Amino acid sequence: MAARKKNSTYTRNEAHIIECDLTYAVNKINGRWKILIISKLESGKMRFGEIKKEFPYMTERMLTLQLRAMEQDGLVKRMVYAEVPPRVEYELTEMALAFGPIFKQLSEWGGKYRLP
């Protein structure tokens, strides 16, 4: 990922925004894919290729980027097994699992208010 310029207004606004607990939380799961990834991993640990298969429209690059970012943010644990061929498993951390009930409510909101 390209280094972010530290003095852009974008960055200053972000700094300001994540002082808020609410937007701090939102920033952890922003982007197009993280919420979907968390949802899939809720049922247990999965391998890279298994996750990939769940999202046929997501490129490998995006999956890698998201998983790396989520690892950095403490949302997933990445476990590498020294085998050939390589095996890597991903598992949600406690803080990611705590999103579960919230996502459920968001999903209910979507079901209730989406247009038919």
Add this chain to the structure above:
Amino acid sequence: MAARKKNSTYTRNEAHIIECDLTYAVNKINGRWKILIISKLESGKMRFGEIKKEFPYMTERMLTLQLRAMEQDGLVKRMVYAEVPPRVEYELTEMALAFGPIFKQLSEWGGKYRLP
């Protein structure tokens, strides 16, 4: 806002993603500002200038864009009074108010898991 190309993978992915109730809901409140605006409006209707004052780091342009998008999405009601100088008030709709308890939980998540 620039017209979006209808056949980009970005658009196709979005179409695929919002079939899911969860990500449909998330797409309604995506971006940097909408959640904050909803939070402010929860306490009642506000004028454009009042909202603006709450977010000194947001440009007028962004506020306008967000409010227009939220109006399109049925999240806010925009009420224009035929006065001079002009007066415009914004108020949350029922579907936006329904986000209240969810945002509260997200905020609690942020308070619990954010780094000290």
Add this chain to the structure above:
DNA sequence: CAGGATCCTATAAGATACTG
């Protein structure tokens, strides 16, 4: 007061090819 118009920058996302 409540914005609209124009131009520009930053980031997110995607396509494709390649590798230990």
Add this chain to the structure above:
DNA sequence: CAGTATCTTATAGGATCCTG
């Protein structure tokens, strides 16, 4: 299998100036 590397496109966000 589980990624990297490189290039390109798309969208979000911002700066600044202008107006009924």
